[in-house]
Amino acid sequence: MAQHAKIASLTDELILSVVGFDPATHRQAYKHAKEIASRGLRGHHFGRTNQFQVESTLAGLDEKFRVKNRDDLADALQARLQKLETVTSRFRPDLLSLLLHLTDRPLENTKVEALELLRPPSPDPPLTWHEIILEDPYSDDDIWKDIDYAAESSGDEQVPRKRTRPRASPPISVDKDDTHDPTTCLVAIDEALSQQLRSTQFWSAVADHNDLRGTDVTELQAVRETLFMLAGFQTSLYSLDQQRKKIRINTSYTVGHARASTMEHLLTDFLTIGGNLYRLRQWTKRTSPLPLVQTFEAAVLRRLSDFDRTLAELQQQYLIPGPPIAVSLLYFHTGVHISSAPLCHLAHMVSDIEPELLVNPFSHLEALFDQTTLAQLTLETEKFRYLSQLFFDCLQTYLKPIRNWMENGELGLNDETFFVFENDTSSDVNSLWHDRYVLRRDAHNTLRSPSFLQPAAKKIFNTGKSVVFLKELGLHSRAVSTAVSEPRLDHATVCSLSGEVPLSPFPELFQRAFDHWMQSKYSQASNMLRQHLVDNTGLIRTLVILETLYLGKNGAVFEDLANALFERMDAGHEGWNDRYVLTEMTRGIFATVMPTSDADKIVVRSSKVRRDSQSIANFTAISLDFALSWPIQNVIQRYSIPVYQQVFTLLLQTYRIKYLLLGVRPPRGTGRQESQDATAVLKRKLQHRLLWFADSLRSYLTETAIFFTSEEMYTRIDKADDIDEMAHVHVKYVARLQQRVILSKDVKPIHKAITEILELGVLFSKTITSDDPRTSRNATSKKVKSVWRHGEESSSEAETEENANVNVPTMTHERMTDSNSLTTLQSIDSDFARLLQFVMSGLRSVGRAGAEPMWEQLAERLDWPRQETKSLIT
Template identity: 30%
Template sequence: MSYLSELAALTDELIDAVAAVPKTQKRKLKSLRESTVQSLLNQNFLRTNQFEVQNQLTGLVERFRVVNREPLGDALEQRLEALKPHVNDFTPEVLQFLLELSDKPAQKSRLSDLERLKEPEKDAVPKLTWRQIAKEDGWAQERALWKILDHAPSSDEEDYYELEEAPSDVSVASPSTASSVPDDAPPTAQDLAIKLPGGEELLRRILDSQDWRNATHDLDSQGRQQKTPVTSLQILREVVFMLRGLPTSLFDPACKPVPGYILEGVSWQTYDALVNTFSECGRKLAPLRIYAGKKEKEEPLLQVFQDSLQKALQSFDHELTTIQGRFVATHKDVIVSLVAILTELGPSLAPLYVLSGIVQQVHRERNTKAFRYLELLYDAVGMAQMEGSLDAYKLLGTIFLDCFQVYLKPIRFWMEEGELLAGDRTFFIGKSSARPQLHQIWEQQFHQLVSPEGVLNAPRFLSPAVDRIVRAGKSIVVLKHLKRYSPVATRVKAEEPPMDFAAVCSDVTSFAPFSELFGNAFNKWIQSKYHSASITLLDILFDSYGLSRAFDALRCLYLMSDGATSDAFASTIFRQLDNFSTSWNDKFTLTEIAQEAFSQCVAGHRLSADIDQRYIADSPAASRASVRSTLPAIRLIYHLPWPIQMIISPAEVKGYQTMFVFLLQTRRAIYLLKHPLLGTTATPARHQSTYYLLRTKLLWFCNTIMSYLTTLVFAPNINKMDEALQHALDVDDVGEVHSRFLDRILSETCQGKRLRPIRDCILDVYDLAIKLEDSHQAEMARLEEEQQEISRLSTFSASQQKLQQQKRKTRAGRTASLYSKTGLGVGLDGEGDGDDDEEGENDAAARNNKWKRSIMEDARGRGNSTAAVMKEMHSDFERHLRFVASGLRGVARGSREDAAAKWDLLAEMLEGGIKEARHVF
């Protein structure tokens, strides 16, 4: 990895850990990244962290003691203590420089090297060596000194022969060695050499056999290079050396054949094809040997992979040595066949080719993770199994599982302790730098690491098990916050299934695919660590924190599963609305009403209520004029413990609130239709029949919707949820079951965005119920007023006849007496509320009369008769009913959702109320 790419990767991690900017804010992330990289690049002379240097030195001392190098650790500790009085500003830099220069100090350091640091004593006498004596005495110039005296018996005189040249650098033997040689017959080199019978002939033959290496490849008369013939045995020896990565004469360092040689007795084309085949083998193995011979990697996963490659190459080299040994010490005639050797090495070379391809592929890819080797090895093992290459399957499978053992370490630590290994970049779980609230620990404290393209930072073959791994660790974290966690040392640890090749790929299951064998073994391994923590946490949530009671409370409050308590709460609100009372429009009063109504199904201290002022109308009359006003403002709040909030999130509570409002609106329409104002004897029969016909249809529609909600939506889904909870294994499973339940009921009750027009049309039908009752009450009030007016006029006529028979009095007196007896103070517009007998009426009656007058005045202003209004409302109902039924049919046919069947069933229920011919008024 280049310096800039590594700096960019580290900068991204720094921004993620410190700034915690969401990945959706790409512009802000890009700005932070550019400014941070620029700041880092401009800092050319950064100071050394003195505390980190001190920690490294302290850790080095401890390491010496751990690896049984205590004297070396004591020496380092003594010198660190001696350095303290001489510390200055540059001491950390110097120590850091020395630490960077160190190379495996625990293995390569020798305590004896410290003696060289001591200054020599001033009075010490230098040691005298024979080399110095020879130089001072001039032994090199005395040529006679280097003559060898031959005391041969046949010679009467001393024959001397001089060496060809005296050595330039004299090396004199010690006196003890020189005195051991007799003066009369000094040994010669020939005397000291071991002489074998026929040795000269053997040496000559060896030199002749290797003479082909020194042959000159001149050009023949036709200008072609002359070929030097070699034997099959010589080629075999060169091939073995080449495959072991050693220099040869037939192949250059790039494993290409050297021109100028040919195999005896075969054509050039045959030799060229054969030697190129071996050359290709060497070229394929070269990247593998280069990678295996490099300096050890820093990451443990790469270290074990490199070690596995070295073992595989060592095994292959041992096989080459065995083959070579067959032809070195032969006890009988052996046929040297290069083709047979190539065939023999084929099964051993196949997995090495695959490993070499893996190394080259990773080298070509940019910014690869360490676990990329695991992915390629996993694919290679499966491919070898499908091809039927048993040797390659075993070798590649063993290497893969050996490497995977190292990758299991962070997974094991996470699933057993709920913690992450410091500095581990290969794991796929990260921890948020921000500290979340308690109920957000499960969702926000830990997260899966993904690339900008959305790819998980983990091997592909682990994708099916990633969620369970994450959940197991998060369960441990939550148990620690609940003070219910037992460390591994204090609890009974489940036996961990082995993950080696013998256990994963046993002979009994050799015909099964490797992916299936590995998946089953890894699932067993995860289950041994996953089941305990997850089940313990679920038991605590259900038993200690009442998760089941929380579900029941939500159903009672928001889904109105208890009809009696729900009616008690809703009826109180509806009566206040009909009486134009504003006393309930307060969160404290509303909380008291809710706690009193739902006291049998929920704990009172956990229940409260609130009012959303956005849905409150300006006047009491407008508040009751539609189900879209006032009712959506009512908010029930059920306070859950923070462990339960990990499963039932605030966003899901909003879904419950949506269902609560819709049920409250349905109950509002049913309440008005079930409590009508009875007509008087003076009510026209036609008006009563029209009213009761429309009221019956509206009541049928509302009851159909309510029956659909309770019997076809809530009851089946609640039963399905309860059954699914029995099989849940962890918090995420319970949360998923609850989320699916809530999504289903919201979808099946037409609360989604796609069915919003249908839901609005249903609310329009509910508003028709309010409008119908308002019109009916206005008509009843008008008829009652007409009766009172007729009675008043008849009383007034009788009084006039009686006054004519009496004596005439003064006009002022007669007029005053007439008005006092007949009550003419009540005007024709019906506003006679100034009499003494009306002063005792309560405020509710006054508001009700005022509302009746406003409706009557509004009807008179429009000039519409009651029959016309009823006919218009009936037409609106028929139109809304057809729209809802046809809309549900259309959406059900064009949707693939599970709720489509329920929509179709609701449409069928509503179509039963549609008539071909409208009622004629």
């Protein structure tokens, strides 16, 4: 019943604290709330702890200890579990489960040597006769002495019949000596000494209203009052204004032997020092919820305690002087001014940054860093040492989340003071490096970290991500086991123990020491991750495969793929671009130069073709995919593959033109008609110029742009330190490759002109084929619609809109038949000359602007046939 009554009273208190109304006025609501609370507080029968699961967990711990070569820890665990087997208790599984939940990385944090501290002290050995004899030896003579059995025998005593009150015995001499008269402890009052004591209590003296000078105090009294004021106590010489939080001088007291103006000036200086210290003491009483600011408050409070200890020593000199000293308020002012100067400077700094601490919790670190640097520049040795030690004391708290992030890849819960946070917890491992964690920035896109740590913020960020990456790969335990010891980062390490100000600037000293501190954590994780990506995951091998698939690194294999694709296209079947057939065909071709496991990762995708079967625009509907592992995808990002695909399409288009031009043979003229001779000459001329253009373009793409760009990329990746730098190198490689192969947006008109020249090659092949039945691939002649008509429908609306404003020369003829092949060839010749001139001029213009010097080389190579013709004519 007592338990139910206690629960009922606690329930009433709970309801009153939550709802906050009077039960007398809200009787019905109070009754309803009590019913709800009573139902919630009723006893419930929960399931017991699963003892088999507890035993399995303990067995797993034992196995883990032994696998990690900690047999000593496993043996200690087994010994204690065997002792527990002898204890019979139904709560034993619950207790073991509680202990398992309380464990915190027992493999790293447990030391078997610490168990010796729990061993109970050994009991004292039993006392033996030998020890008794050694302490109190006896002789044989004493044993055989006679005993007087009659003396004080208990048998002679008689038991009284009734109990009587004993009479008080008279005091004996011993009692008389122990009895003291209280009056003998009193000391006679020395009236002279009492009067002297009253005279020293100047605050209790009644002021004379007729005396305008006020109450005189001695210089010693003024010194003691000042000491109390500086320590933050209430005094009579100084009054505290509680509302304004200021200290004022009590003008009712004066020092009689000094001029009033002199004493006022001196006491005002003391008042200034005391006011600064008072504000600093009041600030330390307002504790902040942030650990970073709490550390700063604790460091300031320790220095205030050191100053109070100095004041106590000064007070002791005047209270109990050893050798006689002269009491001088001016001399006392000099000593106090020197010892309080760093605290007064600190008080001004706290007043300046106090409003910012709510928004920027590490503003005190930046202020201390700047003030330490300034003290070094002004050669203030004591101030430099004082502020630098305070800076490093406060920095240790900020280093904790950095250390946890760089060593374990973990972030504090809702830690707004750290500049790294988890942006997307559900992000895929394929984008772990780039999407899951981001740097915290403010509204002005400034990194939210102390300014002196911002140069190293990127490396700190990458180190933590490397640790998370290693955890996903299951390699973090190996990195922890081989980690090097952490160097110290304090005043002695950075500034040395010399009493002089260091010659090197403090920011440089700190940056060098912090880099050394950070390198102990950065090198291990980044090197292990880099080695795993290169050696085990095959990053370089994957880059070579992509270069082989998309960029024609192996020209023979790429030409085999192109020719096989062209043969299916020219066969005239509607399903020439069937993705299943193309996939098997591509895998078979590339399996000759790469392992079958890599070739099986190739997938060809195709979309519906809406152009003429001979147009090179059809190749935009064919794309290659290669399955990349998730670690590699963090280096080779998704948006890089479309650039590879664009280069692959351009190479196919170049190979297509050469394939068509080599497949036709323009017939020689019969000599019967001048027009036929002119047509044959024009055909041979166009074939030569188009072949030269296709060969020059292919050579430039594969042997110049792709080759040199890839070599630069491999060199930089070999020197990269971490994934971030590798990914950055690959991003720059893709952008540089896109620019050098004339696929960037800046040179879009030049690329369109090149594509139209390649289409002229297709048109020339159709013209030759339709004009000569011997080389025709189709038995019947047909009408071919020109693909160069202005305003032709594009393969997509986006392409039409993008190319609408591009000012590129276009062909003006619309149709071609067997009867007007000469006119068509003349139109092709004029269009080729106009487009080629546009391409060469554009390449030279952008080349001179400093974009790519190799573009000028390409322009010179394309212009070579015209220059040769001029030289032959001249």
